[in-house]
Amino acid sequence: MARAATTTDAFNAVAEPRRRQILDLLTHGELAVNDIVERMGVAQPLVSKHLKVLREVGLVDVRDDGRRRLYRLNPVPLKPIHEWVRGFEQLWSERFDRMDVVLTELMDAEPMEAERDGRDDGGDAAQRDRDAAG
Template sequence: MARAATTTDAFNAVAEPRRRQILDLLARGELAVNEIVERMGVAQPLVSKHLKVLREVGLVDVRDDGRRRLYRLDPVPLKPIHEWVRGFEQLWSERFDRMDVVLEELMEAENDERKHDHDPQRDGDAAG
């Protein structure tokens, strides 16, 4: 059975970790292929293959600069991914809020325990 095309949309294209790594690099500015190869530590043909996929879905633009080809990120195709992930933001916020409450309760219990452990009356140090 043939593999599904990874070039149909940005969701499929960014599913591959090396392509996400390329996007992370390009988010900092334009780079030539050899600079991407050097920073990723992988073979040039593999980087070129991933750049081709990213170009096909519109995530990467390329321009000629003399003998070099410079690649840069085009973030517009990431918008649907951002909007989809944003739908989970409320869920994450609610869970983090609940976690904050639990952590506060644990810290209060720990502080109460420390106070109890250092109670002078309990240590037989009561004045009287």
């Protein structure tokens, strides 16, 4: 075997930068292939291929408009990704939790946001038993 088909799930579909870019573009609303081609500056066939992948994963919907095809974003398949990553969100905040050194590190590394507010939404894996760690 080689690698799993990219067209399999959103995770793979989104792993490709150009595909992400397309999704970003579609965020602004429906776009015809050519619009995307222009905005991305890549060959049309390329765009069509990427769109195909996105279509197969369900990240975009198509609509015929005369001789054009309007693509529309369908963010729903991103949900699993969001959910999965969300499980780790607390970790990169809580990393402090039982850390000590880390605190220092963070202090001068990124003093910005992303920590306070003890949200414990649905972190499946994440905090389940991070105590088993130490």
